[in-house]
Amino acid sequence: MASGRLVSMKDVAAAARVSVGTVSNVLNRPDVVSPDRRERVEQAIAELGYVRNDAARQLKLGRSRTVGAVVLDSGNPFYTQLVGGIEAAAEASGLAVISGSSGNRERRERLYLQLFEEQRARGILLASTGGTTELIEAIRGRGTPVVLVERETEGGSSVSVDDVAGGEIAVRHLAGIGRRRIGVIVSRQDLRQVADRLRGAQRAAAEAGVEVEVIEAEDLTVLAGRTVGEAIVARSVAERPDAVFCVNDLLAVGVLQAFAFRHQIAVPEQIAIVGYDDIAFARSTVVPLTSVSQPAELMGRTALALLEEEIAEADAPRRHVSFRPSLVERESTRG
Template identity: 55%
Template sequence: MSVSIKDVAAAASVSVGTVSNVLNRRDKVSPATVERVQAAIDELGFVRNDAARQLRAGRSRSIGLIVLDSANPFFAEVARGAEERAAAAGISVLLGNSDQDPAREGAYLDLFREQRVNGVLLTPHDLNAAILTDAGIPLVLVDGELPGGEVPSVAVDDIEGGQLAVAHLLAQGRRRIAFVGGPLAIRQVADRLEGARRALAEVSGATLEVIELDALTVLRGREAGEAIAARPTDARPDAVFCANDLLAVGVLQGTAILGGIRVPQDLALIGYDDIDFAQSTVVPLSSVRQPAREIGASAVDLLFDALADPTSPPRHVRFRPQLVVRASTVL
C-alpha cells in the first residue's frame, strides 16, 4: 500500500502543511522538525507523487533538451553541462534526440509541453522553422541563433571556426583543400563552409572542393576517405577540413588506415568540435574547439533568466572557437 503525506505527518507528529514545507520549502521549517519529518519519510518509504504536484503547480521540476544527434560526443558534453547547472538548482534535464528529423523535433516539443517542463533547450534542425517563435513554451536555442534574435540563444561563431581551420591548412602550404560535411541545410555545416571559403579568398591559387554528405557520422567520413584514397594521386586534395570530428575520424580511417595515404605528409586533416577522442586517434587530430559544456550550462542560465522575468529582452551568448593543432596537420 502506498504511503501518503498524511501518513508521514502522523508519524512525525506534525501537520500536513509542515511536511509539504519540508518537501518544498525547507527554509521555512526548523532543522529539528526537518530531521523528524525526514526520519518519518525514510522509515515509511514515502515517495511523493510528482505528477500530481505538477498538475497542481502547473510546472515541473524539469527542463527539456533536444539535440540533433545524442550519439555525437559534442552534444553529450552539451547535455552534461546543462545537467550540472540544472542539478545545482534542483532541476532535472530530459533529453530528446531529433536525429536531424523535424518531425521528431516537433514530437519532442509536444511531449515536453505535455510534461509541463519549465522550458526547452533546443538545437534546431531548421532555424527558419515557424515553431521557434511560436513554440508555446519557453525556448533557448543551443548552437544556433535566429537572425532576428527573438529567442534567447547560445552559439559559437562557426564562420570564424571555419576560417581558423582552413587558414591553418593554408599556412601549412596546402592549396587543394576539400570540405567534407553535410547536409549543407544544417546551419552549423553551412557556416563552417562559409568560413572555409572566406579563408581561401585570401590566398591566390588555392581551391576548395565540397564533398557533401547526408550525415555527420564516422561511417560517412570513412566512405568519403575511401573515395579520396581511390583517386589518382594528382586528383586528390592535399588537405581535408571536416565539418565535425566524427567525420574526421572516418576520413582518417578511409585514407590513412585503409587507403595507405600518409597523414599529414600527403594529406593534412582537421576536424571540428575537439571531442575527447580527437587526441587519441592513431594520428592525433587537429580540430576547432567548441566549449560544449559551457554552452550547455549557459543555455540553462538563459532559460532561468527568461523564466524569472518573461518580459525581459532575449539574451544571446556567443562563444569564440579555438584552433587546436595536433599531428594530423603539422609535419
C-alpha cells in the same frame, strides 16, 4: 498498508491524526507547523513509506524542477559534452535534466518539444534542425521558455558559436602550411552549422587564392567519412586534394581511417586533415587530429543560465551569446 498501493497524503494524515493540510505544510512549509505535529507527520511518513508526488505538486504550482534538453545527435561526443555542461549547471541549481536526441530529424524534434511542454518542463534547451520555428514560438507563447543552442533566435535567448569564423580558421590554417587544393567534406547542408562552416571555408580560400572542392558525404558520421576517404584514395595522385577540412570530427576520423588503412596515404605529408568540434577522441586517433574547438561544456552551462534568466525575469530582454572557436593544432597538419 496494503501491498501494491501507493501511500497517499490522506493515509499519512490519518496515521498522524492531523489534517491533509497539515501534512502538506510539513512537506512544503514545515516552519508553520508545531513541533509536536511535525514530528508525528514525519514519523508517519517514515513508517508508511510515503513518497511525495512531485509531478502533481509541480503541475499545481506551474513550475517544474526538470529541464528538457534536445540535441541533434547523441552519438556525437560534442553533444555529450554539451549536455554534461547543462547537467553540471543544473545540479548546482537543484534541477534535473532529461535529454533526448532528434537524430537530425524534424519529426522527432517536434515530438520531444511537445512532450516536454506537456510535462510542464521548467524550460527547454534545444539544438534545432531548423524546421520547428513556429512550434517553438507557440511553446514560448504559452509560457515555457526555449533557449536555442547552436542557432540564433529573435524570440528568445540563444547560445552559439561563430561557425563562419570556424570554417575560415580551418582553411586559413591549411593555406598557411602551404596547401593549395583543399577538399571540404560536408553533409546535411540544411543545418545552419554546416552551411556556415562551408561558407567560412570558401571565404578563406578565396582570400588565400587556393582551390576548394566541396565533397558531399552521406551523413555526419565516422562511417560516412570513411566512405569519402576511400573515394579519395581511389583517385590518382594528381586528382587528390592535398588537404581536407571536415565539418565535424566524426567525418575527419573516418577519413583518417581510410587514409591509414594499409598506409595508402600519409597524413599529413600527402594530405593534411582538419576536423571540427575537438572531441576528446581527436587527440588519440592514429594521427592526432587538428581540429577547430568549440567550448561545448561552457555552451551548455551558459544555455541553462540564460534559461534561468528568462524564468526569473519574464519581461527582461533576451540575450544571444556567441563564442568564437579556436584551432587546436596536432600532428594531422604538422609537416
